[in-house]
Amino acid sequence: MTRLRFHMTFPEERVKEPILYEISQKFRVVPNIRRADVSDSSGWVELELEGELPEIERTIDYLRKRGIHVDPLEKTILEG
Amino acid sequence: MSNPSASHRPSPEGTSPSAFLKGLKCRECGRLYDLAAIHVCDFCFGPLEVDYDYEAIRRVLTRDAIQKGPNSLWRYKHLLPVVNEPTIGLHAGMTPLLKADRLGKALGLKRLYIKNDTVNHPTLSFKDRVVAVAINRARELGFKTVACASTGNLANSVSAHAASAGMNCFVFIPHDLEAGKILGNLIYKPTVVAVKGNYDDVNRLCSEIGAEYPWAFVNINIRPYYAEGSKSMAFETAEQLGWRIPDQVVVPIASGSLLTKIWKGFQEFSSLGIVDAHPGLKVNGAQASGCSPVYQAFMAGRTQFVPVKPKTIAKSLAIGNPADGYYSLDVVGKSHGQVEAATDPEIVEGMVLLAETEGVFAETAGGVTVACLRKLAKKGAIRPDDLTVAYITGNGLKTMEALTGYLPEPVGIDPTLASFRKIVNPS
Numbered sequence: 244m245t246r247l248r249f250h251m252t253f254p255e256e257r258v259k260e261p262i263l264y265e266i267s268q269k270f271r272v273v274p275n276i277r278r279a280d281v282s283d284s285s286g287w288v289e290l291e292l293e294g295e296l297p298e299i300e301r302t303i304d305y306l307r308k309r310g311i312h313v314d315p316l317e318k319t320i321l322e323g
Numbered sequence: 324m325s326n327p328s329a330s331h332r333p334s335p336e337g338t339s340p341s342a343f344l345k346g347l348k349c350r351e352c353g354r355l356y357d358l359a360a361i362h363v364c365d366f367c368f369g370p371l372e373v374d375y376d377y378e379a380i381r382r383v384l385t386r387d388a389i390q391k392g393p394n395s396l397w398r399y400k401h402l403l404p405v406v407n408e409p410t411i412g413l414h415a416g417m418t419p420l421l422k423a424d425r426l427g428k429a430l431g432l433k434r435l436y437i438k439n440d441t442v443n444h445p446t447l448s449f450k451d452r453v454v455a456v457a458i459n460r461a462r463e464l465g466f467k468t469v470a471c472a473s474t475g476n477l478a479n480s481v482s483a484h485a486a487s488a489g490m491n492c493f494v495f496i497p498h499d500l501e502a503g504k505i506l507g508n509l510i511y512k513p514t515v516v517a518v519k520g521n522y523d524d525v526n527r528l529c530s531e532i533g534a535e536y537p538w539a540f541v542n543i544n545i546r547p548y549y550a551e552g553s554k555s556m557a558f559e560t561a562e563q564l565g566w567r568i569p570d571q572v573v574v575p576i577a578s579g580s581l582l583t584k585i586w587k588g589f590q591e592f593s594s595l596g597i598v599d600a601h602p603g604l605k606v607n608g609a610q611a612s613g614c615s616p617v618y619q620a621f622m623a624g625r626t627q628f629v630p631v632k633p634k635t636i637a638k639s640l641a642i643g644n645p646a647d648g649y650y651s652l653d654v655v656g657k658s659h660g661q662v663e664a665a666t667d668p669e670i671v672e673g674m675v676l677l678a679e680t681e682g683v684f685a686e687t688a689g690g691v692t693v694a695c696l697r698k699l700a701k702k703g704a705i706r707p708d709d710l711t712v713a714y715i716t717g718n719g720l721k722t723m724e725a726l727t728g729y730l731p732e733p734v735g736i737d738p739t740l741a742s743f744r745k746i747v748n749p750s
């Protein structure tokens with residue numbers, strides 16, 4: 244089992260959807276939220292996903308396709 | 324993506340507090356940690372910051388003590404997170420603070436200064452400050468290998484410092500990066516790893532490598548120490564202004580760390596009594612329009628920002644999801660400053676204006692700062708009499724390609740005096 248940490252940003256059109264519930268049903272991953280800030284217009288969540296690595300990767304791909312911006316917890320690491 | 328169990332491996336050595344360092348502290352929940360190679364609070368995932376013993380520092384740090392120190396950022400070592408005497412990066416910092424009268428005249432500002440980090444040592448950008456601190460701390464923690472993910476200034480500085488320290492060095496880049504971008508690194512003989520994938524892929528891989536390998540990744544597990552090096556920009560500014568805090572500063576925003584640390588540096592100096600407090604200081608941010616998540620949030624009056632895909636010539640500021648974006652918005656807000664943004668043509672105009680008025684050739688990030696300074700002055704956010712400092716963070720020789728097509732061609736003449744006279748005096 245692997246545990247990886249992410250920063251996810253939700254656009255306005257996704258804020259009201261139960262996406263984290265969805266991924267826990269669709270994939271064999273356990274989301275564990277540590278910090279979040281959600282408003283009407285956007286929101287972010289910092290969480291840990293626990294599961295097998297390929298399953299976590301499939302989850303991330305799915306989230307990106309749904310329009311969720313997924314970065315490592317550190318956000319942008321690649322600097323100029 | 325960090326693996327928390329791996330990132331908490333005990334550091335080989337050096338986690339005991341020094342006389343002036345208490346430990347690491349979560350910026351969000353305040354939990355305390357050892358001085359180890361960790362960067363995130365295990366409990367709330369908030370970023371960790373160095374926790375200083377300011378009472379102990381107050382007892383020894385005076386203007387006189389600073390002035391007797393070396394002519395480098397290490398004159399402020401009591402406020403930098405190293406335990407032992409520094410051995411690497413001994414010449415970083417103490418760059419010139421130029422009174423920019425000609426640029427000021429062009430912008431309608433009477434008391435304008437330029438903090439000129441285009442001449443920082445050894446790699447001509449402000450990254451030499453943060454990397455000097457990071458590498459010294461990494462050595463104290465027993466690391467033999469340093470790493471970073473960078474397409475420019477950070478890679479240069481890490482490679483050069485690692486070479487002088489005799490450390491192994493890994494630099495990660497996207498595989499399709501232009502060869503010229505990385506040439507300046509290869510001379511230092513780091514291992515440059517070109518990752519097949521886009522910027523997001525490189526980002527993600529580096530996070531995973533940072534969690535798995537026992538390396539000092541300067542802007543991941545060493546970030547709490549690395550970031551503190553930026554405070555030296557504020558310390559030097561205050562000292563070079565004759566021990567005072569300016570009215571306004573203009574700071575380029577990439578990750579947002581530099582802006583927040585300049586603010587912190589001024590706060591530390593005033594709370595320690597090194598300078599008088601200046602509650603009127605306004606901290607202004609400068610971004611490129613093609614990568615302006617903080618500017619967009621500021622303009623919308625939001626405290627949250629939305630990550631963007633960078634598209635700008637200011638590559639050194641092209642950070643789409645800045646780690647300290649939220650905190651830089653917070654500093655700008657509480658200091659009553661502003662955030663501005665500059666388009667690519669405005670960036671080049673800023674570079675040219677700085678060069679032709681002050682003789683300073685800045686990279687594109689400097690063009691961003693000058694272009695935003697100009698906008699802030701034009702709209703009256705910076706007034707003519709404000710004591711203003713603009714931070715120029717990198718040398719123009721690093722981004723020559725940005726000027727292609729913007730500058731006039733050389734004047735051609737025959738090899739005769741008559742031909743030359745026609746140019747000098749066409750009439």
